[in-house]
Amino acid sequence: MEKEKVSFIDRSKSVIDIKNLEKSFGDYEVLRGIDLEVYQGENVVVLGRSGTGKSVLIKIISGLLKPDTGTVNVLGQDVNSLNPKELEKLRLRIGFSFQNSALYDSMTVRGNLEFPLVRNQRNLTKAEVNEQVESVLDAVGLLQTINQMPSELSGGQRKRIGIARTLILKPEIMMYDEPTAGLDPITCLEINHLINEVQQRYHTSSIIITHDLTCAKMTGDRVAMLLDGKFMRTGTFKEVFDTDDERVKTFYTYNFIQ
Numbered sequence: 505m506e507k508e509k510v511s512f513i514d515r516s517k518s519v520i521d522i523k524n525l526e527k528s529f530g531d532y533e534v535l536r537g538i539d540l541e542v543y544q545g546e547n548v549v550v551l552g553r554s555g556t557g558k559s560v561l562i563k564i565i566s567g568l569l570k571p572d573t574g575t576v577n578v579l580g581q582d583v584n585s586l587n588p589k590e591l592e593k594l595r596l597r598i599g600f601s602f603q604n605s606a607l608y609d610s611m612t613v614r615g616n617l618e619f620p621l622v623r624n625q626r627n628l629t630k631a632e633v634n635e636q637v638e639s640v641l642d643a644v645g646l647l648q649t650i651n652q653m654p655s656e657l658s659g660g661q662r663k664r665i666g667i668a669r670t671l672i673l674k675p676e677i678m679m680y681d682e683p684t685a686g687l688d689p690i691t692c693l694e695i696n697h698l699i700n701e702v703q704q705r706y707h708t709s710s711i712i713i714t715h716d717l718t719c720a721k722m723t724g725d726r727v728a729m730l731l732d733g734k735f736m737r738t739g740t741f742k743e744v745f746d747t748d749d750e751r752v753k754t755f756y757t758y759n760f761i762q
């Protein structure tokens with residue numbers, strides 16, 4: 505049975521605030537006036553067909569690409585005016601769960617989780633590291649895998665450990681890029697639940713990029729649909745898809761929904 509999603513959103517605080525963002529590569533205008541506000545504690549899903557600029561948007565939010573025009577404010581800071589050191593500091597407050605963020609095959613699950621922690625917080629005692637590794641593994645429901653190698657885990661378990669590795673640095677914002685891609689339907693559901701559990705347990709705000717409408721419906725407090733370089737519809741899942749607009753109906757029809 506589908507679990508009820510409970511969100512604690514503070515609409516008086518925005519963690520991401522994007523205004524009139526434009527980005528072109530040569531003559532190709534990828535983003536043509538994007539406005540997006542993500543509130544504290546909110547999951548926002550960005551939906552759009554391949555090549556519509558979803559990854560470009562994430563890169564601009566994290567300061568990896570510069571916009572041509574517009575402002576991007578993340579956790580109270582204007583991303584475009586930050587120097588490389590300030591950007592690095594800001595990025596530590598953002599957790600990235602990307603499709604290609606693979607685990608280190610030669611390390612156990614414990615080793616994979618200790619690695620970012622020890623690299624970024626050098627003053628922790630061994631007991632503190634251990635406590636944090638066990639806590640985050642418990643949060644993703646995989647404490648029993650602590651001494652296993654990544655090769656011994658299923659695809660879904662690896663995904664969960666990847667999310668745990670991001671969570672261990674206690675990010676305020678999570679960015680999920682195609683979190684359910686390549687997973688079977690049951691594992692997809694587990695990952696969708698995990699995204700919601702992370703939101704509740706860690707009070708994170710998230711941007712979730714996906715083509716998967718089940719994922720959008722289950723995890724998104726709000727859904728923003730990117731088309732022709734703009735958010736053509738934004739609202740709850742129902743608000744976005746309850747329309748006669750043929751382009752939205754086509755997107756819905758060609759994406760399987762449970």
Ligand SMILES: Nc1ncnc2c1ncn2[C@@H]1O[C@H](COP(=O)(O)OP(=O)(O)OP(=O)(O)O)[C@@H](O)[C@H]1O
Pocket residue numbers: 529534552553554555556557558559560561
């Ligand atoms: N650095 C770059 N230089 C030139 N063109 C780029 C660059 N980065 C992205 N693009 C172009 O911008 C467009 C949007 O790319 P983007 O990767 O954001 O799409 P996407 O919506 O994430 O697609 P997908 O769902 O397939 O991952 C594409 O046409 C891509 O070729």
